[in-house]
Amino acid sequence: MTGTPGSVQAPIARRAGAAHDGGAMVWLLALALIVAATLIVSLIVIITYHGSKTFWPSPIQHVSVAPGEFDPPLLGEAEFLGIPVRDETYEPNFERAESLQSLIDAGALPEDTLEDGRLTRRLYLIGNRELDGVSFRWVDLHTIEDIYQPENALLVERTDWGVFLGKPKAAIHDGERIDLTGPDAVERIESLIREARERTREIQRLEHEKSAPINREIKELALERTRIGLQRTDSAGSDTRSLPTWAWAVSLLAGLGAMGWVALSTWRRRLSDPPPEPRPPARLIAVAALCLLVLAWLENPWANAKPDPATIEQRLAEIDARVQELRERGSAIEDEIADLRQADADHRIVITELKTERFAPEEQSIPDVPMRVSQIVRVVPANTLSLAGKIGVYLDRWGEFLTAEPRNANTEGGVLPIIIGTVTLTMLLTIFVVPLGVIAAIYLREYAKQGLLVSFIRIAVNNLAGVPSIVYGVFGLGFFSYTIGKYIDAGPAEPASRPAWWVVFSAVAISLALAVTLAGATRDAARASLARRAVAVLWLAAGALALWLIATTPYFSGFFRAQAELNSPTFGTGGILWASITLALLTLPVVIVATEEAIAAVPRSMREGSFGTGASRWQTVRRIVLPGALPGIMTGAVLAIARGAGEVAPLMLVGVLFFAPELPVDGEFPYLHAERSFMHLGYHIYELGFKSADAEASRPLVWTTTLLLLAIVMVLNLAAFVLRARIRARKSIAI
Amino acid sequence: MDQTTIQAELEQTTLPHTRAQDAQASLLDRIRAGEIPKPAIHPDVLEEDPVVQIKKFNLFYTKARALFDVSMPVPAGKVTAIIGPSGCGKSTLLRSVNRLNDLIDGVRIEGDIFLANRSVYEKRVDVIDLRKRIGMVFQKPNPFPMSIFENVVYSLRIDGERRKGVLKDACERALRSAALFDEVKDRLKDSALGLSGGQQQRLCIARAIVADPELLLLDEPCSALDPIATIAVEELIRDIAERYSVMIVTHNMQQASRVSDYTAFMYLGRLLEMGPTEHLFGNPTLRETEQYVTGRFG
Numbered sequence A: 001m002t003g004t005p006g007s008v009q010a011p012i013a014r015r016a017g018a019a020h021d022g023g024a025m026v027w028l029l030a031l032a033l034i035v036a037a038t039l040i041v042s043l044i045v046i047i048t049y050h051g052s053k054t055f056w057p058s059p060i061q062h063v064s065v066a067p068g069e070f071d072p073p074l075l076g077e078a079e080f081l082g083i084p085v086r087d088e089t090y091e092p093n094f095e096r097a098e099s100l101q102s103l104i105d106a107g108a109l110p111e112d113t114l115e116d117g118r119l120t121r122r123l124y125l126i127g128n129r130e131l132d133g134v135s136f137r138w139v140d141l142h143t144i145e146d147i148y149q150p151e152n153a154l155l156v157e158r159t160d161w162g163v164f165l166g167k168p169k170a171a172i173h174d175g176e177r178i179d180l181t182g183p184d185a186v187e188r189i190e191s192l193i194r195e196a197r198e199r200t201r202e203i204q205r206l207e208h209e210k211s212a213p214i215n216r217e218i219k220e221l222a223l224e225r226t227r228i229g230l231q232r233t234d235s236a237g238s239d240t241r242s243l244p245t246w247a248w249a250v251s252l253l254a255g256l257g258a259m260g261w262v263a264l265s266t267w268r269r270r271l272s273d274p275p276p277e278p279r280p281p282a283r284l285i286a287v288a289a290l291c292l293l294v295l296a297w298l299e300n301p302w303a304n305a306k307p308d309p310a311t312i313e314q315r316l317a318e319i320d321a322r323v324q325e326l327r328e329r330g331s332a333i334e335d336e337i338a339d340l341r342q343a344d345a346d347h348r349i350v351i352t353e354l355k356t357e358r359f360a361p362e363e364q365s366i367p368d369v370p371m372r373v374s375q376i377v378r379v380v381p382a383n384t385l386s387l388a389g390k391i392g393v394y395l396d397r398w399g400e401f402l403t404a405e406p407r408n409a410n411t412e413g414g415v416l417p418i419i420i421g422t423v424t425l426t427m428l429l430t431i432f433v434v435p436l437g438v439i440a441a442i443y444l445r446e447y448a449k450q451g452l453l454v455s456f457i458r459i460a461v462n463n464l465a466g467v468p469s470i471v472y473g474v475f476g477l478g479f480f481s482y483t484i485g486k487y488i489d490a491g492p493a494e495p496a497s498r499p500a501w502w503v504v505f506s507a508v509a510i511s512l513a514l515a516v517t518l519a520g521a522t523r524d525a526a527r528a529s530l531a532r533r534a535v536a537v538l539w540l541a542a543g544a545l546a547l548w549l550i551a552t553t554p555y556f557s558g559f560f561r562a563q564a565e566l567n568s569p570t571f572g573t574g575g576i577l578w579a580s581i582t583l584a585l586l587t588l589p590v591v592i593v594a595t596e597e598a599i600a601a602v603p604r605s606m607r608e609g610s611f612g613t614g615a616s617r618w619q620t621v622r623r624i625v626l627p628g629a630l631p632g633i634m635t636g637a638v639l640a641i642a643r644g645a646g647e648v649a650p651l652m653l654v655g656v657l658f659f660a661p662e663l664p665v666d667g668e669f670p671y672l673h674a675e676r677s678f679m680h681l682g683y684h685i686y687e688l689g690f691k692s693a694d695a696e697a698s699r700p701l702v703w704t705t706t707l708l709l710l711a712i713v714m715v716l717n718l719a720a721f722v723l724r725a726r727i728r729a730r731k732s733i734a735i
Numbered sequence B: 001m002d003q004t005t006i007q008a009e010l011e012q013t014t015l016p017h018t019r020a021q022d023a024q025a026s027l028l029d030r031i032r033a034g035e036i037p038k039p040a041i042h043p044d045v046l047e048e049d050p051v052v053q054i055k056k057f058n059l060f061y062t063k064a065r066a067l068f069d070v071s072m073p074v075p076a077g078k079v080t081a082i083i084g085p086s087g088c089g090k091s092t093l094l095r096s097v098n099r100l101n102d103l104i105d106g107v108r109i110e111g112d113i114f115l116a117n118r119s120v121y122e123k124r125v126d127v128i129d130l131r132k133r134i135g136m137v138f139q140k141p142n143p144f145p146m147s148i149f150e151n152v153v154y155s156l157r158i159d160g161e162r163r164k165g166v167l168k169d170a171c172e173r174a175l176r177s178a179a180l181f182d183e184v185k186d187r188l189k190d191s192a193l194g195l196s197g198g199q200q201q202r203l204c205i206a207r208a209i210v211a212d213p214e215l216l217l218l219d220e221p222c223s224a225l226d227p228i229a230t231i232a233v234e235e236l237i238r239d240i241a242e243r244y245s246v247m248i249v250t251h252n253m254q255q256a257s258r259v260s261d262y263t264a265f266m267y268l269g270r271l272l273e274m275g276p277t278e279h280l281f282g283n284p285t286l287r288e289t290e291q292y293v294t295g296r297f298g
């Protein structure tokens, strides 16, 4: 009692003192905070600035370049259309610097051409890659004679070959030329584009609705053929025979009879009061009966029945006939599509360079055929656009970016499939990691006896958080894809012989029965600790042997063996399932640690109150501990998800692709295709920025994709923040 | 330990006042040296019907022994107070009755406790069921972070009761018994954490009696409350005592004398004396008890 006021006062006095002479420390802390905040804010500002200006339509300049001091002076045309990208200075080589200096001295060039011996040059996007081979061009500023913005200059975004800068000339329809040089040219081109889009859509609809199902069925029939082939070789090669019918019937009857007897006697004992102790032999008999039933189920007389050659031949003939029929139908549809394409090819458009008559061709290899209207995605008359028009183009481009598929080798167009891949991966990761982590944490904190083993596990979990993520990638590939995936695809690589397998099976059954019996006996035995140890050893042994049983079972030969045989493994390679499990493993420590802390923060008095009313441990966990820990658990989950959503390195090993032909989710049963590869924003950024053939062209999109990834992660965080605040307000928990 | 020698020594120590002063004065010292004296239990106590029988009960935490051969009856339908200096094992004894100590790692017990003549520590006892038959209120009010209504009906909910009507009736009854109904009847859906400390403690009492327990355990229920709230809770305990058997731990002697019918005095894990409250506070058998209740040690 008497000590209380003093002990409260003392820390206050000490704290006041610390603040007084800790001034320097406070400033240091403030400085560190400011530095950190500046870094974060500038990161966000830079990404937002670059990411959001990508789609803003910039004016198109007509640039005339003087021959300058060179003779012959220029690479490329003396006059061209271009969109300025950025300026930079560089150091010209010695001779050039000399000659420039003499020109400056002679008064032919302005004084500021060379600053500190450095020249300024400007990067122009000139597009028209199929004509010139490059789509960017550096120009020394002092060589530019004239710049103006021609009114009829047009930026044409196309499905291939990047942009084209030029002016509209004419549309060609059925060989007839329609002039497009008038003032309403842009509107007319836009209506042509709309029509072309209808035609494209029709072609796509045919491909998707008619052609694709036929191809799919043909593929499935091919698989069935392979499967039948495999079955033949299997039954020809294997010499094991299943149980004869009489042995099978006996073991089935024995198994069922034993189980019935055990059930009956248990039921009888239940009725008598007081109930006598359960007798161990009952358990042993039950286990033996179970073994017999499993044997009877696996070794049924028709298990390895030789397939009848006649029926096989018949089925093969059926398959061939069906494939033939499908092929015919497919080619009919192909013809239909070809007709549509033909019709589409009748609509062409001539867009020429400004001063020459060179026009945008359909293909680089056929420069004398003007492109089809359907190759145009969008035309932007950048120099005559009003502000509203510019905003319209800006929003339209964002719309395309967010809702369309990529085009031009993934360097342009939209990122919808990539967003879908990222979101699916993140959701799967959440589904795996949150329950697993929370259950593990609950077990560690609420159920496990706090001892050496639990401390060890806790340290191990904490250390897992520090393992480099690529290590998880290697593990995911080696274990999930190549071990478990292969097993799912084609069953055990080296199945055990059946007798050996059954011997081990019985061993597992016996050790399980012994373990259960011993565990029942330990309650009153004085040798409790010895028995407990024996039980633990038995469980471990049974577990290890059971793993061996699964790994070498001769009764399972894979769900997708035919595909594996055709060298296109289903689960035995990277895929979104393995990727999300790998990421779940990677982020598991975060969830476990956060959940453990949140659980530990729930006051002991709450638990005691609950136990005091007669709640079981699980009821207490469910009704008191978990609701109290929910905000903390959510924080951990979001941290984990945010980390997982931005992780790229491990994905590169377990199934991410720059271009995945199929989405992991689509409208086809089973809707979520866990075995498929996928695309991911993080990997997309990497590929665009560092692997792309034309880095300069894809740079703006790198920024925008980065902005998108950042936005997604931030929205995730924000959502969780709001949710957490809500829960906290509703429960008004004062922890 | 040799049981008979201890027994002999006990005989000696429990001799009435007529013994020489010096022999008496050394009792506390001898307890500190490890002796377990035989408790002075008043004959009136033994005449009552016991709801709980504590028999030769010992409890060991991992490092230390907390209860030493405690044996006492707890009369049914009465309020029994347990007093003693801080750390003498009052809470431990109380929590042994509903086996809340089981939750602490490394706790070991010897002896037994009987609730309504059935062993509490027997192997086949369902602890969950046992705790359902005993209500408990703790030192610090510990309402759950949920609504007042949900707090009161918690033990019914975990029993799987879902019928709205039943829950409502039970809630109202318990709150009325806890003299809290009129204060909270308009905000049953509000969080219980918004109540004052006294209200929270009465809510905890309502929660403890909602399932009509056979016994109510109160562990210093007023120690975290202000004087006015304390009076309210004390009155409540007196009211409740008409329907329930109550064991209350307190280190406040006035409180014990106000609310209880019988009082037990503990010291260093031993029960020293037990008797009717007016006897224990007015004319205790042991000199040590008298010294304690008059505030001369402890």
Ligand SMILES: Nc1ncnc2c1ncn2[C@@H]1O[C@H](COP(=O)(O)OP(=O)(O)O)[C@@H](O)[C@H]1O
Binding pocket: B061, B062, B063, B064, B066, B084, B085, B086, B087, B088, B089, B090, B091, B092, B093, B104
């Ligand atoms: N969880 C525990 N672990 C170890 N020792 C404990 C624990 N709880 C109480 N004790 C010890 O047991 C003794 C009795 O404690 P307690 O029953 O709380 O006393 P009281 O309620 O009379 O103040 C004290 O010496 C205390 O230090």
Ligand SMILES: [Mg+2]
Binding pocket: B090, B091, B092, B220
């Ligand atoms: Mg206490």
